[in-house]
Amino acid sequence: MIDFHTHILPNIDDGPVDWKEALSLLRQGMEDGIRGAVSTSHVLNRLDEILENRMLETFQELQLRARQEGIEMTLWLGSEIHCQSVFSYTSKVATINGQRKYLLFELPLGDIPLDANERIFDMGINGIVPVLAHPERNMQIMRNPETVFELVNRGVLMQLNGGSxxxxxxxxxxxxAEILLNHRLIHFVGSDCHGGGSRPMLLSRAYREIHKNWGEETARNLFYRHAHLAVQGKPVSVPPPISFDRPRKKRWFGF
Ligand SMILES: [Fe+2]
Structure with a gap:
């Protein structure tokens, strides 16, 4: 399995606080069957050169320390960028594995701000595929999951949290989450691990659940194939989503 959404860099965001915690997260992932992970630390305000360099250096040190500890997990660097953050697509850490092809972004939990729509449009014209982190946790989407259908039709791919x-x-x-899976509106899965015990690096239960209810092909696409292509900057061809058929309103004719 490839974990597409993780907070594994120590002291960059609200993820692990030190190397010990970061490495124990990776060990937990290995025990759970995770063999690859994309590091996606939060970028909440501005992705400047200082933050970029800190992320690059910390990531390289994590790779080195993991190798020294015998943790054979392949790691790629990216970010989880808040839709209202200031950043450049050319930053080495903005897009997944620096490929300038896929970018993981997050919305506020409460709503979908208007400038998020502008940002999605801007990514599209710059050849970047936006990947929305955990849409199932956004309040506006929870009230109206059909919003995700509209976003996917506009070229956005979706990442589900395994725990959801x-x-x-x-x-x-x-x-x-079930509604989105039923409508083929999920393309990647991530643990969104942060450490600290409460946000572990685990995906196998979610894999079993999706395998059982949506089949082996879907499980393999969501937990491996799509992520494997995305980290290489290759196109991910996804099946067309299933539309939401609204129940027809009853018509009353008075005589
Ligand atoms: Fe996250």
Whole structure:
């Protein structure tokens, strides 16, 4: 499995606080069957040169320390960029594996701000495929999951948190995750691990759940194939989403 969304760099964001915690997260992932992970630390305001260099240096040191510890997990560098952050597509850490092809972005949990739509449009005209982090946790999407159908039709791909389908974030989030999977609106899965015990690097339960309910082909695409292509900057061909058929309104004719 490839974990497409992780917070594994120590002291960059609200992820691990030191090397010990970062390495124990990777060991936990290995035990769970994760063999590749994209490091996606938060960029909440501005991705400047100082933050870029810190992320690059910390990532290289993590790769080195993991190798020294015998942790055979392939790591790629990217970011989880807030939709209202200031950044450049040319930054080495903005896009997944610096390929300038896929970019993981997040929305506020409450709504979808207007400038997020402008940003999605801007990514499209710059040849970047936006990947929305955990849409199932956004309140506006929870109220109206059909929004995701519209976003996918505009070229956005979707990353589900593994814990959302296993119930870690509650029954409502789980229900929304099921709706999105039923409509073929999910393309990647990530643990969104942060460490600290409560946000582990685990995906195998989610894999089993998706394998059981949506089949082997979907599970392999979501947990391996799509991520494998994305880290190389190659096109990911996704099946067309299934539209939401609204129940027809009853018509009443008065005589
Ligand atoms: Fe995250």
């Amino acid at each position: 389908i296993t119930g870690v974030f509650g029954t409502k989030v789980r229900k929304v």
